[in-house]
Amino acid sequence: MIKTVFFTVITVLFFYIIWINNIFAPHESYEMPVQHARIADDVKSYAKEGKQLFEQNCQACHSVRYDAVYISSVQANPKLQTLQEKYGKVLPRDVYEAVFHEDLMALKEAFGKVPPDLSTAYLVKGKEYLYVFTLEPQKVLPGTSMPAVMTERPEETAKIVAYLKSVAEPPPEEKNKRVLMGVGTIAYLVVMGVLLWIWRGRILKRMGLH
Ligand code: HEC
Structure with a gap:
């Protein structure tokens, strides 16, 4: 009887923690004005424009592999098309990293590390973090080598977040x-x-x- 109660409590507690109140989830909270949160959530209206903004402002350094968006230098490389004919639009990660190793290393040399692929950034970091970090990287990660490319453009930043959300969400x-x-x-x-x-x-x- 005691054992049954004990295991029931443990099980309920386990599901409570992972589903309802995840104490292991990151807890810092970042502020985002309501009107921009609305833009970031509205994938239907803004993801397309967000993608263009991403291409203009972020693609020099970041890829979104799940959406077949590769860093600019790779995108300009004729090898990319040959590989995509062989593997499909979304290249396997190991193929991408092996074939375009030099491009990635050039970024690493410039910034101290390879700027991360942002395919799952929305799921991992969350909407508010992406918004605040992209607007003011130094404020969130002091000393980071990510340049502030969206200064004073909060609305466009929110649209980029909508794009990243659209990629992270499965159909x-x-x-x-x-x-x-x-x-x-x-x-x-x-x-x-x-x-x-x-x-x-x-x-x-x-x-x-x-
Ligand atoms: C000139 C290169 C460059 C551009 C352009 C750039 N980034 Fe970055 N970004 C970096 C580097 C380098 C890092 C790694 C920073 C670190 O870990 O300190 C990074 C990291 C990030 C991260 C991860 C932050 C974290 O908490 O680890 C996100 C999210 C991000 N960038 C989003 C963006 C978005 C969105 C844009 C376009 C608006 C953009 N970046 C444009 C170089 C760039």
Whole structure:
């Protein structure tokens, strides 16, 4: 009985922590004016313009591989097209990093590290962080080699965030598939747990311990 209560509490606590109140998630909070948050959320209206802004302001250093957007020097390299004919528009990461190693190293030499690919930046860093960091990199990461390229252009920055959101979000069919898989996995675990519990009871009975 005590064991049952103990494991139930642990399980409930576990799901509470990962789903409802994730104490391990980053906790710094960044401020973003409401009207810009609205732009960043409105993928339908602004992602397209955001992509153009990304190409103009960020692509010199950053790729968005999930969207087949590569750093400018790679984009200008005729090798890219040959590779895309072979592998599809979105190149496997290892192929990309091996073939264009020199381009990436040139950036590393200039900035001390390779500017990260931003495909999953929205998921990893969140909307507010992307907005605040892009507007004022030095304020968020003192000493960072990322230049402030969007100074005094908060609205355009929000549109770039909308673009990054559009890349990070899977298309609706994919989203449904993932939800189904998640629910399926948990249902499977519950059913197996119940079956194991019944089985355990039977064994105990057969051993005369119950
Ligand atoms: C001239 C090169 C350059 C340009 C242009 C540039 N970045 Fe960066 N960016 C960097 C470098 C270098 C880093 C790595 C900084 C570090 O880790 O200190 C970086 C890091 C980042 C990060 C990760 C921050 C973190 O917390 O690790 C984000 C997000 C980012 N840039 C967004 C953007 C966006 C959006 C634009 C366009 C508006 C942009 N960058 C334009 C060079 C650039």
